[in-house]
Amino acid sequence: MRRETKLFKALSDPNRIRIIKMLQERELCVCEIADILDLAYSTVSKHLAVLRDTEMILDRKAGKWVNYRLNPDAGDEQVRELLALVQQWLNDDATVRADRAAVRSVDRDIICNITPKKENT
Amino acid sequence: MRRETKLFKALSDPNRIRIIKMLQERELCVCEIADILDLAYSTVSKHLAVLRDTEMILDRKAGKWVNYRLNPDAGDEQVRELLALVQQWLNDDATVRADRAAVRSVDRDIICNITPKKENT
DNA sequence: TTCTTATTTCGTCGATTGGCGAAATATAGC
DNA sequence: GCTATATTTCGCCAATCGACGAAATAAGAA
Numbered sequence: 001m002r003r004e005t006k007l008f009k010a011l012s013d014p015n016r017i018r019i020i021k022m023l024q025e026r027e028l029c030v031c032e033i034a035d036i037l038d039l040a041y042s043t044v045s046k047h048l049a050v051l052r053d054t055e056m057i058l059d060r061k062a063g064k065w066v067n068y069r070l071n072p073d074a075g076d077e078q079v080r081e082l083l084a085l086v087q088q089w090l091n092d093d094a095t096v097r098a099d100r101a102a103v104r105s106v107d108r109d110i111i112c113n114i115t116p117k118k119e120n121t
Numbered sequence: 122m123r124r125e126t127k128l129f130k131a132l133s134d135p136n137r138i139r140i141i142k143m144l145q146e147r148e149l150c151v152c153e154i155a156d157i158l159d160l161a162y163s164t165v166s167k168h169l170a171v172l173r174d175t176e177m178i179l180d181r182k183a184g185k186w187v188n189y190r191l192n193p194d195a196g197d198e199q200v201r202e203l204l205a206l207v208q209q210w211l212n213d214d215a216t217v218r219a220d221r222a223a224v225r226s227v228d229r230d231i232i233c234n235i236t237p238k239k240e241n242t
Numbered sequence: 243t244t245c246t247t248a249t250t251t252c253g254t255c256g257a258t259t260g261g262c263g264a265a266a267t268a269t270a271g272c
Numbered sequence: 273g274c275t276a277t278a279t280t281t282c283g284c285c286a287a288t289c290g291a292c293g294a295a296a297t298a299a300g301a302a
Contacts, residue, residue, distance in 0.1 A: 001135050001214055004207075009133035012126050013260075030279060040262055045280055047260085064270055064278055078210065085202060086125075093122055112278075134290075151249060161292055166250055168290085185248055185300050233248075243302100250297065258289070267280065272273100 007082055010054045015039065016047050020070065020086055021096045023057060025103040029065035031111045036102045055079055065108060128203055131175045136160065137168050141191065141207055142217045144178060146224040150186035152232045157223045176200055186229060 010016060015037055022028060022036065034044040048068055051057045056079050058071045074080055090096045108114075131137060136158055143149060143157065155165040169189055172178045177200055179192045195201050211217045229235075 001138060001211065001216055004210055005133050005135050005138060008129045009259095012130035012133050014122050014126050015260085017122060017126060039260095041279065042263075042281080043261055045278095049280080061269085064268095064276095066279065081206060085206070089125055089199065090122065095122055108278095136290085160290095162249070163251080163293075164291060170250080182299085185246095185298095187249065246299100246301080248298085248300095250295100252293105252295070254293090255291085256289105257291100259287080261285085261287100263282105263284090265280100265282070268278085270275105270277085272275080 007054055010050050018099055022099050022103050023070045025100055027067045027069040029067050029108055032106045032108050035111050128175055131171050139220055143220050143224050144191045146221055148188045148190040150188050150229055153227045153229050156232050
């Protein structure tokens with residue numbers, strides 16, 4: 001019972017739904033998600049922790065970033081079923097569409113003020 | 122977005138999940154549900170209002186009782202999908218099993234201290 | 243019409259939650 | 273080893289939520 005309600009609770013916040021819809025597009029780091037959602041890093045980190053704790057998403061270090069991605073092959077069938085459900089939902093939602101467009105253009109190098117590496121000439 | 126998170130939120134409380142699992146068994150009134158859940162009538166009434174507000178359940182008057190039942194043919198596909206999901210889940214859960222057994226024996230006439238009608242002799 | 247009763251609504255309380263900024267942590271780069 | 277930085281954790285605040293009892297409502301029964 002706790003497991004199921006915990007899964008539903010994780011999906012009951014709009015920002016966490018937005019995060020999942022964004023991660024359907026591609027892997028993202030905290031600073032990119034925070035940039036798109038326009039939330040504090042700490043808030044995003046907390047939301048991601050909730051989702052990671054349900055195993056709906058996975059994290060891994062990539063340089064100085066921590067990347068988050070969906071976990072569609074989660075061992076838990078309930079997680080898989082809910083992720084499949086949310087995958088089908090909200091694809092015509094205006095906010096989701098805007099977030100998706102943002103995901104395609106968001107750039108962590110710009111957010112973190114990283115100078116592009118010089119091309120060898 | 123609001124619609125989806127509202128549905129997930131409705132399912133994120135253990136007692137509301139228990140109510141839905143009980144209603145899979147049969148239609149019930151507030152006093153029967155309160156008896157099984159061991160909650161105040163007002164609390165049960167509020168939980169039922171949350172569920173009715175999502176259209177996952179329907180109510181109708183039956184004498185002095187208000188009966189509640191599942192709405193598996195809800196107009197909203199998302200409601201139908203979630204009800205189908207919860208139908209498959211938790212069927213081995215100890216609490217759900219106990220609640221189901223209680224549903225089969227709970228009797229509103231006993232709860233409300235109604236004297237059975239005398240049989241014609 | 244009045245009385246009784248199942249239910250709903252209201253108000254209060256303590257617990258939980260989502261937001262933020264600050265502090266702490268992990269670790270890449272030099 | 274030190275510095276810089278992305279992220280996580282902590283602490284606080286306001287809003288929300290689930291529990292209860294009391295009051296209000298709806299309506300059945302007499």
